[in-house]
Amino acid sequence: MKIIITDIRIGFSFLFTIVALALGVCAFIAARSPREIGKTVAKVDLALIPPLMGNLIIIGSSVKNVAAAGYHIYFIGMNIAVLSMVEFTNMYCKISRERKHRTPKAVYGLLIADIIQLLLNPFFGHAFSLEGVDVQGKTYYKLIPHLGQYFHRVVDNLILGALALLFLIMVFRMSKVNRGRYRAIFVSMMLVALWQSFYFFSKTPVNRSMLGFGIFGLLVFYFSICFRPLKLLDRMLSDIAAEMVQALYVFDPNGKCVWMNIPGMKLADVKENELDDVPAKLEDLFGKIEFGEGRYKLEKIIDSNGERKYYLLEMRSFNDDSKRLSGSFLIIRDTTEEKMRIKQELYNSCHDSLTGLYTRQHLYEQIREKLDSTTGTDFITVFVDVKNFKIVNDIFSTAFGDRALQQIADWIRSIMTPDCVYGRLAGDTFGIFAPKDCFDVDKVDSELSSFTVADGSLEYHILIHVGIYEVTEKDTEISVMFDRAHLALKTITDEYQTHIAYYDKKLREKVLWDQQISAEVHEAIEEMQIRPYLQPIADVNGKVVGAEALARWIHPERGFMPPNTFIPVFEKNGMIVDVDRHMWRCACKILAEWKKAGIDLFISVNISPKDFYFINVVSEIKSLVEEYGVDPSKLRVEITETVMMTDAEDRMRMMDELRKFGFIVEMDDFGSGYSSLNLLKDMPVDVLKIDMKFLSSSGDDKKLMTIIKNIIILSDDLGIASLTEGVETKEQYEQLAEIGCKLFQGYYFSKPLPIDEFNKFASLQNE
Ligand code: C2E
Numbered sequence: 001m002k003i004i005i006t007d008i009r010i011g012f013s014f015l016f017t018i019v020a021l022a023l024g025v026c027a028f029i030a031a032r033s034p035r036e037i038g039k040t041v042a043k044v045d046l047a048l049i050p051p052l053m054g055n056l057i058i059i060g061s062s063v064k065n066v067a068a069a070g071y072h073i074y075f076i077g078m079n080i081a082v083l084s085m086v087e088f089t090n091m092y093c094k095i096s097r098e099r100k101h102r103t104p105k106a107v108y109g110l111l112i113a114d115i116i117q118l119l120l121n122p123f124f125g126h127a128f129s130l131e132g133v134d135v136q137g138k139t140y141y142k143l144i145p146h147l148g149q150y151f152h153r154v155v156d157n158l159i160l161g162a163l164a165l166l167f168l169i170m171v172f173r174m175s176k177v178n179r180g181r182y183r184a185i186f187v188s189m190m191l192v193a194l195w196q197s198f199y200f201f202s203k204t205p206v207n208r209s210m211l212g213f214g215i216f217g218l219l220v221f222y223f224s225i226c227f228r229p230l231k232l233l234d235r236m237l238s239d240i241a242a243e244m245v246q247a248l249y250v251f252d253p254n255g256k257c258v259w260m261n262i263p264g265m266k267l268a269d270v271k272e273n274e275l276d277d278v279p280a281k282l283e284d285l286f287g288k289i290e291f292g293e294g295r296y297k298l299e300k301i302i303d304s305n306g307e308r309k310y311y312l313l314e315m316r317s318f319n320d321d322s323k324r325l326s327g328s329f330l331i332i333r334d335t336t337e338e339k340m341r342i343k344q345e346l347y348n349s350c351h352d353s354l355t356g357l358y359t360r361q362h363l364y365e366q367i368r369e370k371l372d373s374t375t376g377t378d379f380i381t382v383f384v385d386v387k388n389f390k391i392v393n394d395i396f397s398t399a400f401g402d403r404a405l406q407q408i409a410d411w412i413r414s415i416m417t418p419d420c421v422y423g424r425l426a427g428d429t430f431g432i433f434a435p436k437d438c439f440d441v442d443k444v445d446s447e448l449s450s451f452t453v454a455d456g457s458l459e460y461h462i463l464i465h466v467g468i469y470e471v472t473e474k475d476t477e478i479s480v481m482f483d484r485a486h487l488a489l490k491t492i493t494d495e496y497q498t499h500i501a502y503y504d505k506k507l508r509e510k511v512l513w514d515q516q517i518s519a520e521v522h523e524a525i526e527e528m529q530i531r532p533y534l535q536p537i538a539d540v541n542g543k544v545v546g547a548e549a550l551a552r553w554i555h556p557e558r559g560f561m562p563p564n565t566f567i568p569v570f571e572k573n574g575m576i577v578d579v580d581r582h583m584w585r586c587a588c589k590i591l592a593e594w595k596k597a598g599i600d601l602f603i604s605v606n607i608s609p610k611d612f613y614f615i616n617v618v619s620e621i622k623s624l625v626e627e628y629g630v631d632p633s634k635l636r637v638e639i640t641e642t643v644m645m646t647d648a649e650d651r652m653r654m655m656d657e658l659r660k661f662g663f664i665v666e667m668d669d670f671g672s673g674y675s676s677l678n679l680l681k682d683m684p685v686d687v688l689k690i691d692m693k694f695l696s697s698s699g700d701d702k703k704l705m706t707i708i709k710n711i712i713i714l715s716d717d718l719g720i721a722s723l724t725e726g727v728e729t730k731e732q733y734e735q736l737a738e739i740g741c742k743l744f745q746g747y748y749f750s751k752p753l754p755i756d757e758f759n760k761f762a763s764l765q766n767e
Pocket residue numbers: 535549550551562563564567576579580583606607608638668669693725726727728745746747748752
């Protein structure tokens with residue numbers, strides 16, 4: 001018996017030391033763990049070492065005071081350990097990052113109060129006293145509890161009980177897969193309580209109650225730091241697999257299906273217990289399937305009941321730790337929707353949404369492809385344009401306009417053969433590329449002459465023009481081919497009679513011409529190849545009062561070029577701005593020289609409507625007269641009515657500004673077609689230039705004079721002076737003078753002249 005007790009003392013001392021060491025190691029590992037809870041666990045394990053040591057002293061001591069010290073270390077240390085367990089519980093039972101249990105202040109209060117009263121025990125003996133018990137010759141000091149010790153037990157057990165309750169609550173609150181880790185701690189606590197109770201009720205003189213807590217500390221370490229809830233992972237993974245929208249099959253190494261999810265059952269048309277049928281069913285659907293080692297992805301297309309479906313099959317094998325094949329899994333994804341969406345997107349990017357025809361970009365690509373894949377060049381590009389489409393939109397509605405475009409698209413479809421490609425180039429223009437002999441020009445012409453768009457009861461005859469370019473060189477850019485077809489279309493003048501025009505030799509030469517002179521214009525300006533000729537303007541007495549500056553190009557190779565050979569080209573490409581600026585500068589220079597020579601004449605310069613688009617005409621002209629010190633009233637500016645066709649208010653403001661500055665503003669080419677007397681009253685002009693050649697189409701001179709007379713009377717009423725240009729004969733001059741015209745310009749007086757000649761002419765005339 002004696003041996004056994006001695007063994008108990010040594011044995012427990014040994015056991016306590018081992019547990020204390022183990023706690024120390026665990027605390028070290030836990031403190032270094034990357035887990036958030038690591039530090040808290042380390043604190044628990046460290047805090048358990050002092051009471052464990054206290055307990056060891058109690059067991060190992062035969063001296064009363066030493067045993068008493070052991071009891072004090074035990075109880076006070078236990079209070080600190082309880083506090084660390086509270087902190088641990090808070091962390092362990094944390095529900096989310098933000099939500100953490102808070103320790104009630106009373107817990108700290110009770111523990112501190114308990115520590116104080118325990119510390120006072122050596123003086124008052126109110127907590128406990130010791131009684132030596134002889135066990136087979138050895139003295140152990142058994143505790144006789146007093147009031148203070150009961151208080152200590154109540155405090156510790158109350159708090160520990162509360163913690164155990166919290167773990168129990170967590171066990172019930174958490175999902176099945178998660179509750180294991182709480183249950184483990186709760187059970188450990190219950191075992192400690194059992195161990196404590198055993199000691200308490202067994203009345204054994206050898207106190208080893210702390211051992212339970214020591215082991216509890218090790219369990220806390222295990223469950224917090226080492227334990228990986230594999231079950232939880234398994235469960236989660238299988239939940240994910242089960243909820244996948246894709247069909248998933250798991251096969252053993254022999255290709256036998258061992259598991260599938262619900263989409264898998266649906267796809268293979270099998271029940272949960274028909275796993276054996278899966279491989280065969282899948283092969284019925286998708287053909288031979290390889291179940292071997294490795295991985296692969298393949299696409300399958302299945303046509304059934306007139307419906308096409310796309311699937312992506314992804315097979316992957318997996319091996320165990322010793323690299324042996326454990327099985328494989330197959331994921332089958334229905335990609336039909338995705339495929340359809342991509343197809344739709346592709347279609348949308350290539351097709352115009354209104355007409356369903358190819359977009360310009362796609363049309364160009366298709367034509368390029370066709371041209372590159374054939375050897376012949378017998379093709380044409382056709383540019384289809386709806387005339388006055390804006391009016392269709394404005395008069396009817398954009399909805400009707402849309403209907404019209406759709407019907408034109410339908411018409412184009414109806415006249416096309418499979419060899420043709422066609423599309424919508426832009427708003428109201430369409431493009432066709434066709435083998436020459438597939439395009440029936442006569443048929444198209446006859447159909448275009450009666451092309452009517454209908455929408456409900458509404459019917460409208462739409463004028464469509466077609467320009468045709470014959471492809472001569474395959475390498476020409478497609479856009480250039482259509483530009484040429486477009487150019488051909490623009491040559492149509494009798495628009496109601498002719499619907500089709502070709503890009504022919506004449507046009508080709510014109511394009512070449514335009515390109516050449518455009519490339520030369522800047523040099524021509526610099527070298528004064530382009531220069532003003534002056535055409536005299538006379539008054540009723542035949543006296544020269546001024547001149548109009550008209551551009552001439554004296555080309556080093558081509559010789560004398562009148563403005564109709566280059567002005568329209570530059571009007572179109574915007575280079576007119578450079579020519580006009582040059583002409584205004586020249587006019588100012590001449591005026592400055594005249595001023596010096598004492599010649600009191602004015603010069604009219606032409607302003608193109610395009611100038612207003614590209615430059616600030618007003619400030620440009622103002623700064624020129626300032627630069628040359630010219631009186632603004634000597635520089636007259638000629639504008640045509642077309643200037644007013646865009647941004648009329650702004651243009652009127654500019655003219656007002658010019659007049660305020662002292663310039664005389666003239667309206668050129670009155671009678672050229674657009675002019676209306678009605679507009680005159682709103683236009684801030686000083687002089688009306690009536691062009692006889694625009695008014696003399698009838699050939700009846702009497703009628704012509706009556707018209708001019710009325711225009712003059714009306715402009716007089718409006719306070720606008722009139723100038724008649726294109727005066728070619730003495731009779732015309734006299735008649736015009738008679739009906740009240742004040743200023744005259746025309747071949748009757750002189751053609752436009754080079755400056756020197758003009759100067760001579762004027763001085764001779766005005767002698
Ligand atoms: P415009 O401004 O109406 O100029 C008058 C045109 O009528 C001039 O033709 C002139 O030579 C011609 N003309 C003058 N008297 C008679 C006549 O008795 N009978 C006939 N049949 N014609 C006569 P030109 O010089 O060929 O200019 C043609 C047009 O070119 C001008 O018409 C003007 O619109 C434009 N133009 C000429 N120079 C310039 C310029 O520097 N800038 C701009 N923007 N346009 C210019």
